[in-house]
Amino acid sequence: MAHVMAEGFKFRYLKTPVHGLDPRVKLLMTAMLFALALLSSNLYQEALVFAAVGVPAALARSLKRLLRIAALSLTFSLMIFAVNMLFGQPLLESAVITIRFLGIVAATSVFFVTTSPDEIEYVMRWFRLPRDFVFAFATSIRFVPVLMMDLTQIIDAQRSRGLEMDRGNPVRRIRNLIPVLIPLIVNALVRSGELAEAMEARGYGAVSRPTSMHALLMKKNDYAALLVLVPAWSLLITYFLGLL
Protein backbone atom coordinates (compact mmCIF):
# COMPACT_ATOMS: atom_id res chain seq x y z
CA MET A 1 0.00 0.00 0.00
CA ALA A 2 2.64 2.47 1.09
CA HIS A 3 4.72 1.43 -1.87
CA VAL A 4 1.91 2.01 -4.31
CA MET A 5 1.29 5.45 -2.90
CA ALA A 6 4.96 6.35 -3.01
CA GLU A 7 5.04 5.23 -6.64
CA GLY A 8 1.96 7.26 -7.48
CA PHE A 9 3.45 10.45 -6.09
CA LYS A 10 6.87 9.92 -7.53
CA PHE A 11 7.73 12.34 -10.26
CA ARG A 12 8.76 10.64 -13.49
CA TYR A 13 10.94 12.60 -15.82
CA LEU A 14 10.03 12.02 -19.47
CA LYS A 15 11.94 13.42 -22.36
CA THR A 16 9.20 15.48 -24.00
CA PRO A 17 9.07 19.04 -25.31
CA VAL A 18 6.83 20.02 -22.39
CA HIS A 19 9.00 18.50 -19.65
CA GLY A 20 11.99 20.25 -21.19
CA LEU A 21 10.49 23.72 -20.83
CA ASP A 22 11.73 26.19 -18.29
CA PRO A 23 9.73 25.57 -15.10
CA ARG A 24 8.67 29.21 -15.07
CA VAL A 25 7.05 28.75 -18.46
CA LYS A 26 5.32 25.62 -17.22
CA LEU A 27 4.07 27.54 -14.21
CA LEU A 28 2.77 30.36 -16.38
CA MET A 29 1.05 27.88 -18.66
CA THR A 30 -0.56 26.19 -15.68
CA ALA A 31 -1.71 29.53 -14.31
CA MET A 32 -3.28 30.32 -17.67
CA LEU A 33 -5.09 26.99 -17.80
CA PHE A 34 -6.16 27.48 -14.20
CA ALA A 35 -7.65 30.86 -15.00
CA LEU A 36 -9.53 29.42 -17.96
CA ALA A 37 -10.88 26.54 -15.87
CA LEU A 38 -11.95 28.93 -13.15
CA LEU A 39 -13.73 31.29 -15.53
CA SER A 40 -15.47 28.68 -17.65
CA SER A 41 -19.21 29.17 -17.22
CA ASN A 42 -20.90 26.67 -19.50
CA LEU A 43 -20.37 23.16 -20.81
CA TYR A 44 -19.15 24.51 -24.09
CA GLN A 45 -16.36 26.50 -22.47
CA GLU A 46 -15.54 23.60 -20.23
CA ALA A 47 -15.03 21.40 -23.25
CA LEU A 48 -12.57 24.02 -24.50
CA VAL A 49 -10.76 23.93 -21.13
CA PHE A 50 -10.29 20.19 -21.37
CA ALA A 51 -9.04 20.56 -24.92
CA ALA A 52 -6.62 23.26 -23.81
CA VAL A 53 -5.36 21.08 -20.97
CA GLY A 54 -5.24 18.06 -23.24
CA VAL A 55 -2.81 19.53 -25.74
CA PRO A 56 0.16 20.03 -23.38
CA ALA A 57 -0.74 16.83 -21.53
CA ALA A 58 -0.64 14.86 -24.75
CA LEU A 59 2.61 16.51 -25.83
CA ALA A 60 4.01 15.54 -22.42
CA ARG A 61 2.81 11.97 -23.00
CA SER A 62 0.96 12.24 -19.70
CA LEU A 63 -2.70 12.05 -20.67
CA LYS A 64 -3.11 8.75 -18.87
CA ARG A 65 -1.60 10.06 -15.69
CA LEU A 66 -3.78 13.11 -15.84
CA LEU A 67 -6.86 10.95 -16.30
CA ARG A 68 -5.83 8.86 -13.32
CA ILE A 69 -5.51 11.98 -11.17
CA ALA A 70 -8.90 13.16 -12.41
CA ALA A 71 -10.35 9.76 -11.53
CA LEU A 72 -8.94 10.11 -8.02
CA SER A 73 -10.79 13.38 -7.59
CA LEU A 74 -13.99 11.87 -8.95
CA THR A 75 -15.38 10.96 -5.53
CA PHE A 76 -14.89 14.52 -4.44
CA SER A 77 -16.49 15.76 -7.65
CA LEU A 78 -19.53 13.57 -7.10
CA MET A 79 -19.82 15.01 -3.60
CA ILE A 80 -19.78 18.52 -5.03
CA PHE A 81 -22.45 17.44 -7.45
CA ALA A 82 -24.60 15.87 -4.73
CA VAL A 83 -24.31 18.90 -2.45
CA ASN A 84 -25.28 21.22 -5.27
CA MET A 85 -28.30 19.12 -6.11
CA LEU A 86 -29.30 18.95 -2.45
CA PHE A 87 -29.22 22.70 -2.19
CA GLY A 88 -31.59 22.97 -5.06
CA GLN A 89 -29.25 23.87 -7.89
CA PRO A 90 -30.64 22.78 -11.24
CA LEU A 91 -29.02 19.74 -12.82
CA LEU A 92 -27.19 21.70 -15.48
CA GLU A 93 -25.70 24.21 -13.04
CA SER A 94 -24.56 21.42 -10.75
CA ALA A 95 -22.90 19.68 -13.68
CA VAL A 96 -21.14 22.89 -14.74
CA ILE A 97 -19.83 23.47 -11.22
CA THR A 98 -18.65 19.90 -10.91
CA ILE A 99 -16.95 19.86 -14.27
CA ARG A 100 -15.34 23.20 -13.51
CA PHE A 101 -13.81 21.62 -10.44
CA LEU A 102 -12.49 18.73 -12.54
CA GLY A 103 -11.06 21.24 -15.01
CA ILE A 104 -9.23 23.04 -12.22
CA VAL A 105 -7.79 19.76 -10.97
CA ALA A 106 -6.65 18.80 -14.46
CA ALA A 107 -5.14 22.23 -15.15
CA THR A 108 -3.16 22.23 -11.90
CA SER A 109 -2.00 18.68 -12.47
CA VAL A 110 -0.34 19.67 -15.73
CA PHE A 111 2.25 21.50 -13.70
CA PHE A 112 2.93 18.72 -11.21
CA VAL A 113 3.02 16.03 -13.86
CA THR A 114 5.58 17.86 -15.98
CA THR A 115 7.66 19.67 -13.34
CA SER A 116 10.06 17.89 -11.01
CA PRO A 117 10.22 18.89 -7.35
CA ASP A 118 13.73 20.03 -8.16
CA GLU A 119 12.43 22.49 -10.75
CA ILE A 120 9.71 23.64 -8.38
CA GLU A 121 12.41 24.45 -5.90
CA TYR A 122 14.28 26.49 -8.52
CA VAL A 123 11.15 28.46 -9.25
CA MET A 124 10.60 29.09 -5.55
CA ARG A 125 14.15 30.35 -5.26
CA TRP A 126 13.66 32.50 -8.34
CA PHE A 127 10.63 34.09 -6.72
CA ARG A 128 12.88 34.80 -3.73
CA LEU A 129 10.58 33.05 -1.33
CA PRO A 130 12.10 32.91 2.17
CA ARG A 131 15.01 30.48 2.30
CA ASP A 132 13.60 28.54 5.26
CA PHE A 133 10.32 28.03 3.47
CA VAL A 134 11.95 26.77 0.28
CA PHE A 135 14.23 24.50 2.27
CA ALA A 136 11.34 23.07 4.26
CA PHE A 137 9.49 22.39 1.03
CA ALA A 138 12.50 20.68 -0.53
CA THR A 139 13.28 18.43 2.43
CA SER A 140 9.69 17.45 3.02
CA ILE A 141 9.40 16.20 -0.55
CA ARG A 142 12.86 14.69 -0.49
CA PHE A 143 11.89 12.65 2.57
CA VAL A 144 8.56 11.34 1.31
CA PRO A 145 10.11 8.14 -0.09
CA VAL A 146 12.29 7.77 3.00
CA LEU A 147 9.32 7.99 5.36
CA MET A 148 7.36 5.63 3.13
CA MET A 149 10.16 3.12 3.51
CA ASP A 150 10.11 3.65 7.27
CA LEU A 151 6.39 3.05 7.25
CA THR A 152 6.69 -0.18 5.29
CA GLN A 153 9.38 -1.44 7.62
CA ILE A 154 7.41 -0.58 10.73
CA ILE A 155 4.30 -2.28 9.40
CA ASP A 156 6.31 -5.39 8.55
CA ALA A 157 7.95 -5.40 11.96
CA GLN A 158 4.67 -5.00 13.80
CA ARG A 159 3.01 -7.66 11.65
CA SER A 160 5.77 -10.08 12.45
CA ARG A 161 4.97 -9.45 16.09
CA GLY A 162 1.39 -10.42 15.47
CA LEU A 163 -0.28 -7.10 14.79
CA GLU A 164 -3.25 -7.67 12.51
CA MET A 165 -3.76 -4.44 10.69
CA ASP A 166 -6.87 -5.25 8.71
CA ARG A 167 -8.83 -7.18 11.31
CA GLY A 168 -11.77 -6.19 13.40
CA ASN A 169 -14.30 -3.39 13.51
CA PRO A 170 -13.45 0.18 12.46
CA VAL A 171 -12.62 1.29 16.01
CA ARG A 172 -10.29 -1.64 16.40
CA ARG A 173 -8.63 -0.86 13.08
CA ILE A 174 -7.96 2.70 14.09
CA ARG A 175 -6.52 1.45 17.38
CA ASN A 176 -4.32 -0.87 15.34
CA LEU A 177 -2.68 2.15 13.76
CA ILE A 178 -1.19 3.29 17.06
CA PRO A 179 1.69 0.77 17.11
CA VAL A 180 2.52 1.91 13.59
CA LEU A 181 2.14 5.64 14.05
CA ILE A 182 4.11 5.98 17.26
CA PRO A 183 7.35 4.49 15.89
CA LEU A 184 6.81 6.43 12.68
CA ILE A 185 6.59 9.71 14.54
CA VAL A 186 9.55 8.86 16.76
CA ASN A 187 11.56 7.98 13.65
CA ALA A 188 10.63 11.22 11.97
CA LEU A 189 11.63 13.18 15.06
CA VAL A 190 15.02 11.47 15.21
CA ARG A 191 15.51 12.18 11.53
CA SER A 192 14.62 15.83 11.85
CA GLY A 193 17.02 16.19 14.78
CA GLU A 194 19.82 14.70 12.74
CA LEU A 195 18.88 16.84 9.75
CA ALA A 196 19.10 19.95 11.88
CA GLU A 197 22.61 18.99 12.96
CA ALA A 198 23.68 18.26 9.41
CA MET A 199 22.29 21.60 8.16
CA GLU A 200 24.23 23.42 10.82
CA ALA A 201 27.40 21.49 9.95
CA ARG A 202 27.07 22.64 6.37
CA GLY A 203 26.76 26.30 7.08
CA TYR A 204 23.01 26.74 6.76
CA GLY A 205 22.13 30.34 7.53
CA ALA A 206 25.69 31.65 7.15
CA VAL A 207 24.69 34.40 4.74
CA SER A 208 21.30 36.02 4.45
CA ARG A 209 21.11 35.44 0.70
CA PRO A 210 22.55 32.07 -0.24
CA THR A 211 23.63 31.62 -3.84
CA SER A 212 22.52 28.97 -6.32
CA MET A 213 24.77 26.76 -8.39
CA HIS A 214 22.13 26.43 -11.02
CA ALA A 215 20.46 29.43 -12.69
CA LEU A 216 17.24 29.22 -14.64
CA LEU A 217 17.82 30.17 -18.24
CA MET A 218 15.19 30.75 -20.92
CA LYS A 219 16.00 28.88 -24.12
CA LYS A 220 14.72 29.18 -27.66
CA ASN A 221 11.97 26.62 -27.18
CA ASP A 222 10.77 28.50 -24.07
CA TYR A 223 10.29 31.67 -26.09
CA ALA A 224 8.63 29.65 -28.84
CA ALA A 225 6.21 28.19 -26.29
CA LEU A 226 5.37 31.68 -25.00
CA LEU A 227 4.76 32.82 -28.56
CA VAL A 228 2.07 30.17 -28.92
CA LEU A 229 0.68 30.28 -25.39
CA VAL A 230 0.12 33.99 -24.91
CA PRO A 231 -1.95 34.69 -28.04
CA ALA A 232 -3.95 31.47 -27.72
CA TRP A 233 -4.74 32.19 -24.12
CA SER A 234 -5.61 35.83 -24.75
CA LEU A 235 -8.08 34.74 -27.38
CA LEU A 236 -9.72 32.16 -25.13
CA ILE A 237 -9.88 34.38 -22.08
CA THR A 238 -11.52 37.24 -24.01
CA TYR A 239 -14.09 34.78 -25.25
CA PHE A 240 -14.63 33.36 -21.76
CA LEU A 241 -15.12 36.82 -20.35
CA GLY A 242 -17.77 37.45 -22.96
CA LEU A 243 -15.77 40.21 -24.62
CA LEU A 244 -15.68 38.48 -27.95
Place this chain on the structure above:
Amino acid sequence: MGKIVEFLDYTFEYSGMERPAVEGVSFSVEEGEVAVLAGASGSGKSTILRSINGLIPHMYPGRRSGKVTVDGADVSSTPTYELARKVGFLFQNPENQIFMFTVEKDVAFGLENLGYEPEVIRRKVDWALGLLGISDLAKRSPSELSDGQKQRVALAGSLVMDPKILVLDEPTSLLDPRTAQDVVSLVSRLNKDLGLTVVLVEHRLELVSPMADRMVVLSGSRVWAEGSPAEVLGREGLHEVGLSPPAIVEVQKRLPSGDGLALDVDGFVRRFLADVGHRV
Protein backbone atom coordinates in the same frame (compact mmCIF):
# COMPACT_ATOMS: atom_id res chain seq x y z
CA MET B 1 52.61 20.55 12.13
CA GLY B 2 50.88 21.56 15.29
CA LYS B 3 47.86 20.84 17.37
CA ILE B 4 44.80 21.36 15.21
CA VAL B 5 42.23 20.06 17.70
CA GLU B 6 42.77 20.51 21.38
CA PHE B 7 40.55 19.66 24.35
CA LEU B 8 41.64 21.13 27.67
CA ASP B 9 39.96 19.82 30.81
CA TYR B 10 36.68 19.95 28.94
CA THR B 11 33.37 19.14 30.60
CA PHE B 12 29.92 19.32 29.08
CA GLU B 13 26.54 18.50 30.53
CA TYR B 14 23.46 18.65 28.28
CA SER B 15 20.87 20.85 29.91
CA GLY B 16 18.30 18.82 31.77
CA MET B 17 20.68 15.90 32.32
CA GLU B 18 21.88 14.80 35.72
CA ARG B 19 25.49 14.16 34.91
CA PRO B 20 28.07 15.37 32.40
CA ALA B 21 28.26 13.63 29.04
CA VAL B 22 32.00 14.26 29.02
CA GLU B 23 34.07 15.22 32.00
CA GLY B 24 37.62 16.54 32.40
CA VAL B 25 38.57 15.53 28.87
CA SER B 26 42.00 16.53 27.63
CA PHE B 27 43.60 15.34 24.43
CA SER B 28 44.84 16.80 21.21
CA VAL B 29 45.18 15.88 17.58
CA GLU B 30 48.10 16.96 15.41
CA GLU B 31 47.57 18.34 11.95
CA GLY B 32 47.45 15.57 9.35
CA GLU B 33 46.81 12.81 11.86
CA VAL B 34 44.13 10.15 11.93
CA ALA B 35 42.72 10.01 15.43
CA VAL B 36 40.32 7.23 16.37
CA LEU B 37 37.86 7.82 19.17
CA ALA B 38 36.46 4.68 20.71
CA GLY B 39 34.36 3.71 23.68
CA ALA B 40 31.13 2.03 24.67
CA SER B 41 27.81 3.47 23.64
CA GLY B 42 26.99 6.50 25.77
CA SER B 43 30.62 7.12 26.72
CA GLY B 44 30.54 10.58 25.15
CA LYS B 45 32.04 10.11 21.69
CA SER B 46 29.38 12.01 19.77
CA THR B 47 29.46 14.74 22.37
CA ILE B 48 33.19 15.19 21.70
CA LEU B 49 32.60 15.40 17.96
CA ARG B 50 29.78 17.92 18.36
CA SER B 51 32.14 20.01 20.44
CA ILE B 52 34.63 20.09 17.57
CA ASN B 53 32.31 21.59 14.96
CA GLY B 54 30.44 23.82 17.36
CA LEU B 55 27.08 22.02 17.45
CA ILE B 56 27.97 22.14 21.13
CA PRO B 57 27.54 24.78 22.51
CA HIS B 58 25.82 26.65 19.67
CA MET B 59 23.00 24.19 19.05
CA TYR B 60 22.91 22.17 22.25
CA PRO B 61 22.57 24.21 25.40
CA GLY B 62 24.23 22.96 28.55
CA ARG B 63 26.79 23.52 31.28
CA ARG B 64 30.31 23.72 30.00
CA SER B 65 33.81 24.24 31.34
CA GLY B 66 37.32 23.93 29.99
CA LYS B 67 38.21 24.77 26.43
CA VAL B 68 38.08 23.36 22.92
CA THR B 69 40.32 24.88 20.26
CA VAL B 70 40.00 24.00 16.58
CA ASP B 71 42.54 25.33 14.11
CA GLY B 72 43.39 28.14 16.47
CA ALA B 73 39.79 29.18 17.09
CA ASP B 74 37.95 28.86 20.38
CA VAL B 75 34.89 26.83 19.42
CA SER B 76 32.60 28.45 21.95
CA SER B 77 33.14 31.90 20.45
CA THR B 78 33.19 30.89 16.77
CA PRO B 79 29.88 30.66 14.90
CA THR B 80 29.02 27.24 13.46
CA TYR B 81 29.11 28.47 9.87
CA GLU B 82 32.71 29.57 10.41
CA LEU B 83 33.51 26.16 11.84
CA ALA B 84 31.71 24.57 8.89
CA ARG B 85 34.55 25.80 6.68
CA LYS B 86 37.16 24.16 8.88
CA VAL B 87 35.40 20.99 9.91
CA GLY B 88 33.61 18.56 7.60
CA PHE B 89 31.20 16.29 9.45
CA LEU B 90 30.06 12.87 8.34
CA PHE B 91 27.20 11.57 10.43
CA GLN B 92 26.25 7.99 11.07
CA ASN B 93 23.21 7.98 8.83
CA PRO B 94 24.01 9.54 5.46
CA GLU B 95 20.32 9.55 4.55
CA ASN B 96 19.73 12.26 7.12
CA GLN B 97 22.37 14.57 5.78
CA ILE B 98 21.31 14.60 2.15
CA PHE B 99 18.78 17.36 1.63
CA MET B 100 18.36 17.91 -2.06
CA PHE B 101 16.77 16.02 -4.95
CA THR B 102 19.91 15.44 -6.92
CA VAL B 103 23.40 14.44 -5.89
CA GLU B 104 25.14 17.46 -7.39
CA LYS B 105 22.69 19.88 -5.88
CA ASP B 106 23.17 18.33 -2.50
CA VAL B 107 26.93 18.54 -2.79
CA ALA B 108 26.50 22.22 -3.67
CA PHE B 109 24.38 22.87 -0.58
CA GLY B 110 27.16 23.95 1.79
CA LEU B 111 28.77 26.31 -0.71
CA GLU B 112 25.42 27.90 -1.54
CA ASN B 113 24.89 28.47 2.15
CA LEU B 114 28.24 30.22 2.37
CA GLY B 115 27.32 32.41 -0.60
CA TYR B 116 29.95 31.32 -3.15
CA GLU B 117 29.59 32.42 -6.76
CA PRO B 118 27.79 29.90 -9.02
CA GLU B 119 30.84 29.23 -11.22
CA VAL B 120 33.02 28.57 -8.19
CA ILE B 121 30.40 26.21 -6.77
CA ARG B 122 30.18 24.35 -10.09
CA ARG B 123 33.95 23.88 -10.21
CA LYS B 124 34.25 22.74 -6.59
CA VAL B 125 31.27 20.38 -6.88
CA ASP B 126 32.74 18.72 -9.97
CA TRP B 127 36.05 18.38 -8.15
CA ALA B 128 34.44 16.77 -5.08
CA LEU B 129 32.35 14.38 -7.17
CA GLY B 130 35.47 13.35 -9.09
CA LEU B 131 37.50 12.92 -5.91
CA LEU B 132 34.97 10.46 -4.55
CA GLY B 133 34.42 8.73 -7.88
CA ILE B 134 30.73 9.60 -8.10
CA SER B 135 30.70 11.99 -11.08
CA ASP B 136 28.35 9.63 -12.90
CA LEU B 137 25.80 9.96 -10.09
CA ALA B 138 25.62 13.76 -10.36
CA LYS B 139 22.05 13.93 -11.66
CA ARG B 140 20.69 10.98 -9.71
CA SER B 141 18.17 11.28 -6.93
CA PRO B 142 19.40 10.28 -3.47
CA SER B 143 16.60 7.74 -3.10
CA GLU B 144 18.09 5.69 -5.95
CA LEU B 145 21.48 5.30 -4.29
CA SER B 146 22.95 2.43 -2.30
CA ASP B 147 24.08 3.04 1.28
CA GLY B 148 27.71 3.18 0.25
CA GLN B 149 26.93 5.70 -2.48
CA LYS B 150 24.92 7.83 -0.07
CA GLN B 151 27.91 7.83 2.26
CA ARG B 152 30.09 9.11 -0.58
CA VAL B 153 27.60 11.80 -1.49
CA ALA B 154 27.52 12.96 2.11
CA LEU B 155 31.32 12.96 2.20
CA ALA B 156 31.46 14.96 -1.03
CA GLY B 157 29.06 17.46 0.50
CA SER B 158 31.49 17.96 3.40
CA LEU B 159 34.72 17.93 1.42
CA VAL B 160 33.47 20.43 -1.11
CA MET B 161 33.81 23.08 1.58
CA ASP B 162 37.51 22.34 1.69
CA PRO B 163 37.76 21.61 5.41
CA LYS B 164 41.03 20.99 7.20
CA ILE B 165 39.49 18.48 9.52
CA LEU B 166 37.14 15.64 8.73
CA VAL B 167 35.07 14.33 11.60
CA LEU B 168 33.19 11.06 11.21
CA ASP B 169 30.68 9.65 13.68
CA GLU B 170 30.44 5.87 13.30
CA PRO B 171 30.31 6.15 9.52
CA THR B 172 30.33 2.41 8.96
CA SER B 173 27.89 1.18 11.56
CA LEU B 174 25.00 0.97 9.10
CA LEU B 175 27.06 -0.55 6.30
CA ASP B 176 27.84 -4.11 5.35
CA PRO B 177 31.44 -5.21 6.03
CA ARG B 178 32.65 -4.73 2.50
CA THR B 179 31.21 -1.23 2.09
CA ALA B 180 32.51 -0.39 5.55
CA GLN B 181 35.99 -1.40 4.46
CA ASP B 182 35.61 0.78 1.34
CA VAL B 183 34.65 3.82 3.38
CA VAL B 184 37.58 3.32 5.73
CA SER B 185 40.04 2.95 2.84
CA LEU B 186 38.58 6.07 1.28
CA VAL B 187 39.05 8.06 4.46
CA SER B 188 42.61 6.83 4.69
CA ARG B 189 43.25 7.94 1.12
CA LEU B 190 41.75 11.39 1.80
CA ASN B 191 44.03 11.71 4.80
CA LYS B 192 47.09 10.88 2.73
CA ASP B 193 46.22 12.70 -0.49
CA LEU B 194 44.68 15.87 0.89
CA GLY B 195 46.52 15.97 4.19
CA LEU B 196 43.15 16.07 5.95
CA THR B 197 43.19 15.65 9.68
CA VAL B 198 40.72 12.90 10.54
CA VAL B 199 38.84 12.35 13.77
CA LEU B 200 36.93 9.11 13.51
CA VAL B 201 34.56 7.42 15.92
CA GLU B 202 34.45 3.71 15.35
CA HIS B 203 34.17 0.63 17.49
CA ARG B 204 35.33 -1.83 14.91
CA LEU B 205 38.91 -1.42 15.96
CA GLU B 206 40.22 -4.06 13.60
CA LEU B 207 38.90 -1.95 10.77
CA VAL B 208 40.52 1.33 11.72
CA SER B 209 43.53 0.66 13.90
CA PRO B 210 45.82 0.14 10.90
CA MET B 211 45.39 3.72 9.78
CA ALA B 212 45.19 5.38 13.18
CA ASP B 213 48.04 7.57 14.37
CA ARG B 214 46.36 8.13 17.69
CA MET B 215 43.62 6.50 19.69
CA VAL B 216 41.51 7.97 22.43
CA VAL B 217 39.33 5.61 24.43
CA LEU B 218 36.47 7.05 26.45
CA SER B 219 34.79 5.30 29.30
CA GLY B 220 32.03 6.69 31.46
CA SER B 221 32.48 10.19 29.99
CA ARG B 222 36.21 10.33 30.79
CA VAL B 223 39.34 9.60 28.79
CA TRP B 224 40.34 6.07 29.70
CA ALA B 225 43.40 5.81 27.49
CA GLU B 226 45.16 7.90 24.91
CA GLY B 227 48.18 7.18 22.77
CA SER B 228 49.38 5.30 19.73
CA PRO B 229 47.24 2.33 18.68
CA ALA B 230 49.92 0.00 19.95
CA GLU B 231 49.91 1.62 23.38
CA VAL B 232 46.17 1.73 23.66
CA LEU B 233 45.42 -1.70 22.24
CA GLY B 234 48.10 -3.21 24.43
CA ARG B 235 46.39 -2.06 27.59
CA GLU B 236 44.62 -4.45 29.89
CA GLY B 237 40.91 -3.98 30.38
CA LEU B 238 39.76 -3.00 26.91
CA HIS B 239 36.91 -5.47 27.26
CA GLU B 240 35.78 -3.79 30.45
CA VAL B 241 35.32 -0.49 28.61
CA GLY B 242 33.23 -2.17 25.97
CA LEU B 243 35.78 -2.66 23.22
CA SER B 244 37.07 -5.74 21.54
CA PRO B 245 40.65 -5.36 20.41
CA PRO B 246 41.57 -6.86 17.06
CA ALA B 247 41.89 -10.64 17.42
CA ILE B 248 45.55 -10.51 16.61
CA VAL B 249 46.22 -8.33 19.62
CA GLU B 250 44.60 -10.93 21.86
CA VAL B 251 46.81 -13.59 20.37
CA GLN B 252 49.88 -11.47 20.95
CA LYS B 253 48.98 -10.86 24.55
CA ARG B 254 48.57 -14.55 25.27
CA LEU B 255 51.94 -15.42 23.86
CA PRO B 256 54.64 -15.80 26.48
CA SER B 257 56.60 -12.57 26.32
CA GLY B 258 60.24 -13.47 26.62
CA ASP B 259 63.02 -10.95 26.44
CA GLY B 260 63.51 -11.46 22.72
CA LEU B 261 59.84 -11.04 21.93
CA ALA B 262 59.17 -7.34 21.57
CA LEU B 263 55.49 -6.41 21.49
CA ASP B 264 55.05 -4.98 18.03
CA VAL B 265 51.26 -4.99 18.08
CA ASP B 266 51.03 -2.11 15.70
CA GLY B 267 53.10 -3.69 13.00
CA PHE B 268 51.43 -6.98 13.62
CA VAL B 269 48.01 -5.50 13.18
CA ARG B 270 49.06 -3.73 10.03
CA ARG B 271 50.42 -6.87 8.41
CA PHE B 272 47.45 -8.90 9.52
CA LEU B 273 45.00 -6.39 8.13
CA ALA B 274 46.81 -5.89 4.88
CA ASP B 275 46.44 -9.62 4.47
CA VAL B 276 42.77 -9.75 5.46
CA GLY B 277 42.05 -6.65 3.40
CA HIS B 278 43.14 -8.43 0.24
CA ARG B 279 40.77 -11.25 0.85
CA VAL B 280 37.72 -9.20 1.80
